[in-house]
Amino acid sequence: MELLRERISDRRVLKLIGQWLEAGVMEDGTVRETLAGTPQGGVISPLLANIYLNKLDRIWASRCSELGVLVRYADDFVAMCRTESQAKEALRRIGLVMNRLGLTLHPAKTRLVNLSRGKESFVFLGCTIRKKRSIQRAPSKHYMQRWPSPKATKKLRDRVRELTSKRQSGKDVKQIIAELTPVLRGWGNYFRTGNADREFNKMDGFVFRSLRRWQYRRGGQRATKRPPFTGDQLGGMGLHKLMGTVKYPAQATARRSSVSRVRENRTHGLKGGV
Numbered sequence: 001m002e003l004l005r006e007r008i009s010d011r012r013v014l015k016l017i018g019q020w021l022e023a024g025v026m027e028d029g030t031v032r033e034t035l036a037g038t039p040q041g042g043v044i045s046p047l048l049a050n051i052y053l054n055k056l057d058r059i060w061a062s063r064c065s066e067l068g069v070l071v072r073y074a075d076d077f078v079a080m081c082r083t084e085s086q087a088k089e090a091l092r093r094i095g096l097v098m099n100r101l102g103l104t105l106h107p108a109k110t111r112l113v114n115l116s117r118g119k120e121s122f123v124f125l126g127c128t129i130r131k132k133r134s135i136q137r138a139p140s141k142h143y144m145q146r147w148p149s150p151k152a153t154k155k156l157r158d159r160v161r162e163l164t165s166k167r168q169s170g171k172d173v174k175q176i177i178a179e180l181t182p183v184l185r186g187w188g189n190y191f192r193t194g195n196a197d198r199e200f201n202k203m204d205g206f207v208f209r210s211l212r213r214w215q216y217r218r219g220g221q222r223a224t225k226r227p228p229f230t231g232d233q234l235g236g237m238g239l240h241k242l243m244g245t246v247k248y249p250a251q252a253t254a255r256r257s258s259v260s261r262v263r264e265n266r267t268h269g270l271k272g273g274v
Contacts, residue, residue, distance in 0.1 A: 003017065003051055020044060024050030048076040053274070056097050064093050075274035076109070078124050087112050087268040094272060107271065116267035117142050126152040127194060146194040153199060156187050160207055164214040173229070177239045180207065184240040192245050200242035208234065
């Protein structure tokens with residue numbers, strides 16, 4: 001609340017946020033009191049985490065910037081360093097800052113990663129991040145790439161299975177597609193600025209097969225008795241196709257050669273979470 005008072009002078013707003021922090025969390029119909037921190041899953045929690053951890057950003061910029069680059073979103077962050085010793089020092093200093101703030105680094109989310117020549121990878125904001133060789137452009141070099149993580153992919157597959165399950169047999173195929181399309185488009189828009197072509201192609205195939213299974217179950221007939229849907233038919237009914245939607249921002253394309261040289265030098269990373 002002290003950090004909020006630095007920017008907010010309206011007591012009514014401060015009181016409202018204070019009540020929000022003390023409201024508790026409902027789990028399985030039971031309200032659990034919040035003793036400290038922000039409510040897990042609350043809509044205001046990422047904003048409050050950004051406000052509180054802004055102090056970490058300030059300290060890093062003023063005292064630790066020589067170690068590398070810190071990228072943070074709410075309570076999840078990555079520190080990119082050139083050497084292993086810098087990454088270990090970054091971990092030590094961030095731990096000290098967390099102690100000052102009354103926080104601790106999450107043991108399962110925090111680890112040192114060696115990114116040189118694709119040796120290791122990490123997951124950040126739903127993306128798997130790893131260096132890979134560029135077979136066509138420069139086979140001897142490795143470039144940082146990102147694509148949907150296994151957890152993000154599994155979550156979408158589970159949602160597709162739910163929307164095409166036997167419980168949906170009473171619906172028309174256009175209704176199923178109308179429910180699937182916004183889910184696929186939203187997932188695709190989030191990941192399309194990375195290197196997701198392979199995962200997008202796999203997901204398109206999974207959705208296509210799921211709709212075929214739904215068709216067979218709905219008809220109560222074997223595959224040989226009912227002509228299956230084709231990709232063109234499903235696309236004509238409005239099914240969103242992920243393949244072919246991967247795009248890079250214009251500024252990233254223009255600066256790709258210079259940025260790649262910087263990425264080549266940053267071979268160690270510190271993946272952390274609170």
